[in-house]
Amino acid sequence: MNCPRAAALLLPLLIAACADQATIATASAPRAGFAFVTDGARRATGTESAWTQSAAEIAATEARVRSLIAGKTIGPDTAVQVALMNNRGLQAAYAELGLSATDLWEAAIGTPASLELSLGNIGEVGLARSLEATMTGAILDLATRDARTAIAETHFRQAQLAALGETVALAAETRQAWIGAVAAFEAASLIARAQNTADAASELAAELGRTGAMNRADQAREHVFTAELAGERADARLEAQLAKERLTRLMGLWESDIAYYVPDALPSLPGRQPGRSDAERLAMQHRTDLAISRLELEAVAREYRLDSATRMLSDIEIVAGAEATRSDEGDTETERVLEASLEIPIYDTGKLISRRAELAYMRAAHELARQAVDARSEARSAHAAVTGKYRIARHWRDEVLPLRREIDAEALKSYNGMLTSTFELISDARDGLEAQLSTAEAKADYWRAEADLAAVIWGGASMGDSE
Numbered sequence: 001m002n003c004p005r006a007a008a009l010l011l012p013l014l015i016a017a018c019a020d021q022a023t024i025a026t027a028s029a030p031r032a033g034f035a036f037v038t039d040g041a042r043r044a045t046g047t048e049s050a051w052t053q054s055a056a057e058i059a060a061t062e063a064r065v066r067s068l069i070a071g072k073t074i075g076p077d078t079a080v081q082v083a084l085m086n087n088r089g090l091q092a093a094y095a096e097l098g099l100s101a102t103d104l105w106e107a108a109i110g111t112p113a114s115l116e117l118s119l120g121n122i123g124e125v126g127l128a129r130s131l132e133a134t135m136t137g138a139i140l141d142l143a144t145r146d147a148r149t150a151i152a153e154t155h156f157r158q159a160q161l162a163a164l165g166e167t168v169a170l171a172a173e174t175r176q177a178w179i180g181a182v183a184a185f186e187a188a189s190l191i192a193r194a195q196n197t198a199d200a201a202s203e204l205a206a207e208l209g210r211t212g213a214m215n216r217a218d219q220a221r222e223h224v225f226t227a228e229l230a231g232e233r234a235d236a237r238l239e240a241q242l243a244k245e246r247l248t249r250l251m252g253l254w255e256s257d258i259a260y261y262v263p264d265a266l267p268s269l270p271g272r273q274p275g276r277s278d279a280e281r282l283a284m285q286h287r288t289d290l291a292i293s294r295l296e297l298e299a300v301a302r303e304y305r306l307d308s309a310t311r312m313l314s315d316i317e318i319v320a321g322a323e324a325t326r327s328d329e330g331d332t333e334t335e336r337v338l339e340a341s342l343e344i345p346i347y348d349t350g351k352l353i354s355r356r357a358e359l360a361y362m363r364a365a366h367e368l369a370r371q372a373v374d375a376r377s378e379a380r381s382a383h384a385a386v387t388g389k390y391r392i393a394r395h396w397r398d399e400v401l402p403l404r405r406e407i408d409a410e411a412l413k414s415y416n417g418m419l420t421s422t423f424e425l426i427s428d429a430r431d432g433l434e435a436q437l438s439t440a441e442a443k444a445d446y447w448r449a450e451a452d453l454a455a456v457i458w459g460g461a462s463m464g465d466s467e
Contacts, residue, residue, distance in 0.1 A: 023108040023149060032101035033160045034094065040164040041084065044286070044458045045171040047077060049084040051094045061085050065253070069260040076178045079251060083174040084167060086252035093166040100159035107152035110145050147302060154299040158292050165288035165459060172455035174250045176448060178262065181243040183444035186265040187437055188236035194433040195229040225430060266443055269397065273390055274450060276383055279457060283379035287459035290375055293368040300364050304357035375459065382456040385449040393442035396435075404435035 026032060034051050041049045052058045065086050068078055084090065248258050276282065284290065408429065 023153070024105060027101045027105035027108060027156070029101075031098075032104075033097055033156060033163070036160045037094070037097070037163045037167060040288075041167045041171070044164075044168045044454070045080055045084070047081040047084055047171070049090070049167050052091060062257075065251075066257060069251075069253075069257070071259055071261075073261040073263055074178075075263075076175050079178045079247060080171045080174050082251040082253075083170055087170055087250060088252055090166060090170050093163055097159045097163040100156045104149070104152040104156045107145070107149045151299060151302045154295050154302060158295045158299070161288045161292045161295070165292070168288065168455065168458045170250065172451055174247065175451045177243070177247040177250050179266065179444060179447045179451065181240065181247045181262050182264075182266050183440065184236065184240035184243040185262060186440050186444075188233065188240045189264050190433065190436050190440060191229060191233045191236050194429060194436075195226070195233055266440075266447055269390065269393055269443060269446060274386055276386075276453060276457070279379040279383040279453060280376050282457045283375045283459070284372070286457055287375050289459045290368070290371055293364070293371050296364045297361065297368060300357070300361045304353075304361070375456075378456045382449070382453040386446070386453050389442070389446040389449040393439075393446040396439040396442045401435055401439045404432045408432045 030053065031051055037051075038048055041047065050057075050061055052061050065082050068074070068082055072078075074082075244262060247262070248254075253260075
C-alpha cells in the first residue's frame with residue numbers, strides 16, 4: 001500500500017488529532033463553566049451557590065442546610081444561601097449548563113468518522129478476502145469544525161449567563177419571600193396585641209350591660225369590633241403561614257427541615273436615604289439578559305459564516321475512503337481513495353443565505369436595543385421606587401404614627417377620667433391599629449423595593465412568578 005493511500009486510511013486519526021484539546025479539557029470538566037456562576041452569584045447576592053452531582057454531595061448539602069436553619073430564626077441572607085444550595089429547580093438549571101458544555105465538547109471533538117469492514121469474494125476456486133474501509137463526512141467535518149466549535153462556545157457562554165441569571169432570580173425571589181413572610185407575621189402580631197385590648201373592653205362592656213350601665217346597642221358595637229379583630233387575626237395568621245410556606249418551597253425544604261422560624265418584625269428603616277443613582281449604569285454593566293443578547297448577535301454572525309461554508313460544500317457530496325483487496329496470492333491492491341459528485345443548484349443559494357443572515361442579525365440587534373431601553377427604564381424605576389418608598393415609610397413612622405400614639409394616649413386619659421365612653425376608646429384603638437399596620441406595610445414596601453433594585457441591576461430569568 002503506497003503512502004497517499006495509507007494517508008487516506010489514516011485521515012480519521014489525523015482529523016481527531018486536530019481537535020482543540022484546550023477546549024475539550026474545559027468542556028469536559030465535571031462542573032464546566034460553574035466557576036463563572038459562583039463568582040457572579042457571590043458579587044450579586046453575597047452568597048455562594050452549589051452544584052450537587054452525586055448522592056453524597058446531596059446528603060452533605062442537606063446536612064449543611066440543617067445546621068443553618070434547624071430550630072433557628074433565620075435572616076434573609078441565610079434564606080438565600082439555603083435556596084442557592086438546596087433548590088432543585090436551580091440544580092436543574094445547572095444541569096442545563098452541563099448539557100451546553102457537553103455540546104461544546106462534542107463540537108470540539110468533531111463527528112467521528114464511520115468505519116465499515118466487510119469480508120467477501122469467496123469463490124469456488126479459492127478463498128478471497130476483501131477489506132473495505134469507508135470514511136464519510138470527514139472532510140465536511142474538518143472544514144466546518146472551527147466555526148461549529150465557535151458557535152458552541154458562544155452558546156456555552158450564554159448558558160453560563162443563563163445559569164447566573166437563574167441564580168440571581170432565585171436569590172431575589174427568596175429575599176422577597178422572606179420579606180413577605182416576616183411582614184405577614186409582623187401584621188399578625190400587631191392585630192394580636194390590638195385584640196387583647198379589644199377582648200378586655202368587650203368583657204367590660206358585657207359587665208356594664210349586666211349592671212344596666214350600657215345599653216345593648218353600645219354593647220353590640222364593642223362586641224363587633226372584637227369579633228372583626230378575631231377574623232382579621234385569623235386571616236393574618238393564615239397569610240403568615242402561607243407566606244412562610246412559599247419561603248420554605250423556595251429553599252427546597254420538606255419534612256423535619258421545615259422546623260425553622262422567621263423574625264416577628266422587619267428591620268427598622270436605615271438612617272439615611274438609600275438608592276443607587278448609578279443604577280442605570282450598573283444595569284448596563286451587570287444585566288445577564290443583556291449579556292446573553294449580546295452573545296446572540298455574536299452567535300448569529302458566526303452562524304452566518306458557518307452557513308456560508310456549509311452551503312459551499314452542501315452541493316457537493318464527498319465520500320473519502322480506501323478499499324484494500326487481498327488476492328489469493330497474498331498481494332494487496334488499493335483502489336478508490338476519493339469520490340466526489342457535484343450537483344448544480346437550480347437557484348442562487350448565496351443570495352438567499354445572505355438575506356436570511358441579514359434579517360436574523362437585524363432581529364437580534366433590535367431585540368438587544370429593546371432590552372437595553374427596558375433595562376435602563378427598569379433601573380430608573382427601581383431607583384425611584386426605593387427612594388420614594390423610603391420617604392413614604394419614614395413619613396408613616398415619623399409623622400403619622402406618633403400622632404396616632406398621642407391620640408391614643410389622650411383618649412385613654414379621657415376614658416380614665418370618665419369623659420369618654422368605652423366605645424370611643426375602642427374606636428380610637430381601631431384607628432391606631434390601622435396606623436400601625438400601614439406603617440408596617442410601608443416599611444415592608446421599602447424593603448421589597450430595595451430587593452427589587454438589586455434584582456434589576458443584575459437581571460436574569462425568573463424562576464417563577466412572584467406574588
